[in-house]
Amino acid sequence: MRVVVLGEFRADRLVAPLSSGGAYVVVLGGTELGSLLGPDVACAQLPDSLSEQGTLRLLTGLGADVAVPNMGCYGQEQFLPVYAAAACRFRSEGKGMPAHPPDFAMLASDKAVLHRTARQRGWPVPQGRVCAEARAVREAVREIGLPVLVKEARSEFSAGRHYVRDAAHLDSVTDTVRLPVLVQQAVSGEEFGVELLTWQATTLAWPVASVGRLDGDCDPGRRVRVAPAALPAGAQGELAATVHDIVRAFRPWGPWQIDFAVDEEGRLKVIELNGRLSGVSNMSWRSTGVDPHAAYARAVLGRPLPRRVRAARVVVELLVPNGVILPPVPAGLELTLFPGTPMNPAPCIRGYSRPVLGVPEHHADAARAWLRALPPGTLLNTLDEAAFQLDRGLRALRGGSTPLLS
Numbered sequence: 001m002r003v004v005v006l007g008e009f010r011a012d013r014l015v016a017p018l019s020s021g022g023a024y025v026v027v028l029g030g031t032e033l034g035s036l037l038g039p040d041v042a043c044a045q046l047p048d049s050l051s052e053q054g055t056l057r058l059l060t061g062l063g064a065d066v067a068v069p070n071m072g073c074y075g076q077e078q079f080l081p082v083y084a085a086a087a088c089r090f091r092s093e094g095k096g097m098p099a100h101p102p103d104f105a106m107l108a109s110d111k112a113v114l115h116r117t118a119r120q121r122g123w124p125v126p127q128g129r130v131c132a133e134a135r136a137v138r139e140a141v142r143e144i145g146l147p148v149l150v151k152e153a154r155s156e157f158s159a160g161r162h163y164v165r166d167a168a169h170l171d172s173v174t175d176t177v178r179l180p181v182l183v184q185q186a187v188s189g190e191e192f193g194v195e196l197l198t199w200q201a202t203t204l205a206w207p208v209a210s211v212g213r214l215d216g217d218c219d220p221g222r223r224v225r226v227a228p229a230a231l232p233a234g235a236q237g238e239l240a241a242t243v244h245d246i247v248r249a250f251r252p253w254g255p256w257q258i259d260f261a262v263d264e265e266g267r268l269k270v271i272e273l274n275g276r277l278s279g280v281s282n283m284s285w286r287s288t289g290v291d292p293h294a295a296y297a298r299a300v301l302g303r304p305l306p307r308r309v310r311a312a313r314v315v316v317e318l319l320v321p322n323g324v325i326l327p328p329v330p331a332g333l334e335l336t337l338f339p340g341t342p343m344n345p346a347p348c349i350r351g352y353s354r355p356v357l358g359v360p361e362h363h364a365d366a367a368r369a370w371l372r373a374l375p376p377g378t379l380l381n382t383l384d385e386a387a388f389q390l391d392r393g394l395r396a397l398r399g400g401s402t403p404l405l406s
Helices: 011-020 052-061 077-092 102-109 111-121 134-144 167-176 233-250 281-288 292-300 361-372 383-398
Strands: 002-006 024-029 042-045 066-069 128-131 148-152 161-164 181-185 189-199 202-205 209-213 225-227 254-263 268-274 314-317 334-336 356-359
Touching: 002 011, 011 024, 011 292, 052 077, 066 077, 066 292, 077 102, 102 111, 102 233, 102 268, 111 128, 111 181, 111 268, 128 134, 134 148, 134 167, 134 181, 148 167, 161 167, 189 233, 189 292, 202 233, 209 383, 225 281, 225 383, 233 254, 233 268, 254 292, 281 292, 281 314, 281 334, 281 356, 314 383, 356 361, 356 383, 361 383
Parallel strands: 002 024, 002 066, 024 042
Antiparallel strands: 128 181, 148 161, 148 181, 189 202, 189 209, 189 254, 209 225, 225 314, 254 268, 314 356, 334 356
């Protein structure tokens, strides 16, 4: 069987179970992947743009029996609807391509569609308005009030989002943004993420992760993140109801992810829906022992998903400047340096690495002592922020970290 993986995100962890399952694997990515995946895996470039016909020609030319969308490399966010259309044709030829269906693909790739759908179905989202012209953007800001987020409807991850604090900034954003946009209330509170994998009649949810306090930089990748994280009972119920409705109405097929906030009143606000795994997948794996990428690969091979994943330890993702080496951790703790890709050479990404510290509950004191002993400048963030997130994770772990899906 020849499997073609469409995308490079954590391809090393996706390829291992596929190869061990007897598949010959070809990985298409945005960069040269040979140094990451080794000589036993064929690698090729993923085109900068794809159409339905182009995807089918690509897969046919590679002799694919199974195609596995693996979203994540830059430029691929908008391939979801293309893959949805191509998958129907590919499967009609007796081949395999697990891909999110068209309605879910649009929901996960177009912020305007997500906002309108959420309002129609009663999912909790921040106050917002979809605008197709500059005048409507200014009207929406007057209606909602500053600060706001202005989000391009169709954009790549980590792009097309603007935190607007004042009128001068609004003018510059309005003149340069690509319409249509979603003008949305800037929620104050804490941001979270949850990763899911839906396969046939099963949806698996990893523990909720905290990605820190919302701020004007809109950059959760620069905050100390922790899993598991407990939610207020009301927000937990709203999140579970939203997930159930998405699964029932839109039938995702494969990995997906929700970014959401809990505001100062403890209410849920859905921020974004993605048809892929995310940056918190390292924490999902190290907290539970079940790697979301490997679970996806095993499902492609026809293996059953686990019935449930539970947090066995707290994991704190630290941010360490390039060139700084962390001291060894005490016995009982786990420190994992996750490799990047050739685009983000291991283990450094954007000028810093993101090691994950795993802490079983009964080793909490050793973890605190290790953090306190780190020399100044070892972490990009403060030691207080890291210790605060560690303690929040420990409270969630001791409380049983209520599963999202029962």
